[in-house]
Amino acid sequence: MSILESPLTRKLSTFVALGDGDLETLARFHRRRRSFLPGHEMIHEGQKEPSVFILAKGWACSYKLLPDGERQIVDFQIPGDFLGLRSALLRTTDHSVEAITPIEASEVLASDIFEAFARAPRLATAILWAASRDEAVVVEHLVDIGRRTAEERTAHFLLELGARMELVGLGDRTGFDCPLTQYHLADALGLSAVHVNRVLRTLRDDGLLTFQKGRVTFDDFSRLTALAGFDTSYLDQDGPLLR
Amino acid sequence: MSILESPLTRKLSTFVALGDGDLETLARFHRRRRSFLPGHEMIHEGQKEPSVFILAKGWACSYKLLPDGERQIVDFQIPGDFLGLRSALLRTTDHSVEAITPIEASEVLASDIFEAFARAPRLATAILWAASRDEAVVVEHLVDIGRRTAEERTAHFLLELGARMELVGLGDRTGFDCPLTQYHLADALGLSAVHVNRVLRTLRDDGLLTFQKGRVTFDDFSRLTALAGFDTSYLDQDGPLLR
DNA sequence: CGATCAGTTGAGAATGGTCAAATTCGGTGG
DNA sequence: CCACCGAATTTGACCATTCTCAACTGATCG
Numbered sequence: 001m002s003i004l005e006s007p008l009t010r011k012l013s014t015f016v017a018l019g020d021g022d023l024e025t026l027a028r029f030h031r032r033r034r035s036f037l038p039g040h041e042m043i044h045e046g047q048k049e050p051s052v053f054i055l056a057k058g059w060a061c062s063y064k065l066l067p068d069g070e071r072q073i074v075d076f077q078i079p080g081d082f083l084g085l086r087s088a089l090l091r092t093t094d095h096s097v098e099a100i101t102p103i104e105a106s107e108v109l110a111s112d113i114f115e116a117f118a119r120a121p122r123l124a125t126a127i128l129w130a131a132s133r134d135e136a137v138v139v140e141h142l143v144d145i146g147r148r149t150a151e152e153r154t155a156h157f158l159l160e161l162g163a164r165m166e167l168v169g170l171g172d173r174t175g176f177d178c179p180l181t182q183y184h185l186a187d188a189l190g191l192s193a194v195h196v197n198r199v200l201r202t203l204r205d206d207g208l209l210t211f212q213k214g215r216v217t218f219d220d221f222s223r224l225t226a227l228a229g230f231d232t233s234y235l236d237q238d239g240p241l242l243r
Numbered sequence: 244m245s246i247l248e249s250p251l252t253r254k255l256s257t258f259v260a261l262g263d264g265d266l267e268t269l270a271r272f273h274r275r276r277r278s279f280l281p282g283h284e285m286i287h288e289g290q291k292e293p294s295v296f297i298l299a300k301g302w303a304c305s306y307k308l309l310p311d312g313e314r315q316i317v318d319f320q321i322p323g324d325f326l327g328l329r330s331a332l333l334r335t336t337d338h339s340v341e342a343i344t345p346i347e348a349s350e351v352l353a354s355d356i357f358e359a360f361a362r363a364p365r366l367a368t369a370i371l372w373a374a375s376r377d378e379a380v381v382v383e384h385l386v387d388i389g390r391r392t393a394e395e396r397t398a399h400f401l402l403e404l405g406a407r408m409e410l411v412g413l414g415d416r417t418g419f420d421c422p423l424t425q426y427h428l429a430d431a432l433g434l435s436a437v438h439v440n441r442v443l444r445t446l447r448d449d450g451l452l453t454f455q456k457g458r459v460t461f462d463d464f465s466r467l468t469a470l471a472g473f474d475t476s477y478l479d480q481d482g483p484l485l486r
Numbered sequence: 487c488g489a490t491c492a493g494t495t496g497a498g499a500a501t502g503g504t505c506a507a508a509t510t511c512g513g514t515g516g
Numbered sequence: 517c518c519a520c521c522g523a524a525t526t527t528g529a530c531c532a533t534t535c536t537c538a539a540c541t542g543a544t545c546g
Contacts, residue, residue: 046476064386067472072386086379089372094379094477117360129332135378136329136337142381143307143315145388146433150534181492190389192535197494229310233289234337393502424524435503440526456511 003027007080007168008054012126014237022123025116032107036099043084043097050093053083058103059179062095073188080168085131101179136234145190150199153189156228158216167237175217246270250323250411251297255369257480265366268359275350279342286327286340293336296326301346302422305338316431323411328374344422379477388433393442396432399471401459410480418460
């Protein structure tokens with residue numbers, strides 16, 4: 001795959017048009033190709049040397065574990081997303097990242113990123129934009145868990161994933177392929193797996209959304225966005241690409 | 244107050260020792276002093292021109308409102324914190340910020356920050372560190388709401404605020420002055436104000452923590468941290484300043 | 487063909503919400 | 517100094533969302 005069609009390039013281009021120098025620097029990020037199997041813990045909480053990856057293929061999740069063994073999934077990462085970027089500057093990594101599917105990723109050294117900041121300011125801005133957007137996603141996730149009912153929350157979260165998949169060309173408003181289990185959803189949404197199951201059932205029975213056999217189908221997109229109160233503006237992705 | 248004793252300088256110095264050039268650039272951030280009264284909405288969700296402030300005195304909160312009028316507070320800002328930094332690169336601001344107490348702050352232009360990146364790379368790194376730390380705080384807040392019980396959550400949240408206050412010289416492990424109402428806490432913790440009241444009561448009755456008359460008192464710091472499972476490492480503040 | 491893992495369903499319990507009514511407390515004006 | 521006001525806090529009674537435990541189904545895989 002050429003750098004021009006990579007999910008990350010596609011995503012960053014939503015924000016700024018990248019020049020040849022930017023693309024060249026970006027290509028240099030992709031020299032250390034690595035593969036991981038499902039379940040592999042790519043980044044460990046407490047790690048002293050930060051690792052940063054760019055996800056090219058597959059899904060991962062970042063999470064924190066509590067003393068009692070409970071898990072909170074902070075976010076899922078899809079192609080084009082950075083893994084571990086936030087911890088690049090912290091002296092110890094504050095979360096873990098696990099491969100959900102088989103993964104192909106590029107390992108990036110923190111020093112490569114800092115060099116890029118000096119060499120390709122346009123690209124640097126785009127990377128900071130991606131980081132800001134990732135944080136906006138986490139903030140909206142916080143709102144999901146804090147103030148939305150289980151149904152609104154589930155609908156909102158899956159709509160967001162759909163919008164993010166669409167941005168990298170892996171989905172549209174009919175739905176997207178989704179390798180998550182109901183346990184993953186439960187740990188992300190702060191619910192029990194049993195309750196997630198019941199919520200998915202009522203959403204399906206109401207003709208709103210189907211989560212089955214590795215695919216999320218938006219059965220009634222407009223009623224679903226209304227139920228969830230979903231407004232894409234926080235994703236800041238209605239840019240050059242879409243308009 | 245000299246730039247050397249400002250809460251922000253104190254905080255950033257935890258991460259790197261700033262040189263004269265850095266301090267000079269930092270001083271230049273403080274040219275536009277502004278004051279706000281309690282309740283004033285300093286930053287509005289949906290705003291097209293981003294505003295960034297550095298908080299010198301007082302407390303603020305960043306939040307999002309839902310269609311049904313419910314509010315989720317994302318974070319409280321205390322002296323030394325940035326307001327609106329995350330939105331500096333997004334094309335429309337994704338949250339609002341309101342003054343809780345009377346506030347003194349410096350307004351910073353996004354362009355000033357970018358200039359600083361070119362001119363004072365050490366300072367730039369420190370600012371990115373502060374932004375990463377802010378995000379780590381939001382992530383831990385997500386864990387609070389998603390996977391901790393109301394009591395653990397309340398204890399953890401107040402312990403975190405205490406640690407942050409300590410970093411800027413406004414608190415210690417006996418407690419800190421805190422202008423929040425129980426409604427603020429409720430909107431931050433994803434609980435009802437009534438339940439927050441009950442939780443605070445049991446924490447007080449158990450001799451763990453007192454939240455009263457504008458002050459949070461840690462009555463039994465070690466039992467409290469044990470209950471909350473509080474580990475400061477995500478705050479990444481055990482740096483030059485403290486050891 | 488067992489074993490394992492994801493998904494389903496039911497019943498009862500618990501955490502936290504809602505509604506409504508005090509009570510306290512810091513001001514403010516008389 | 518005192519009466520009063522509004523905001524914040526407190527408490528009780530009842531309700532509902534969500535959890536836990538437990539059992540059962542169905543698909544996949546060596």
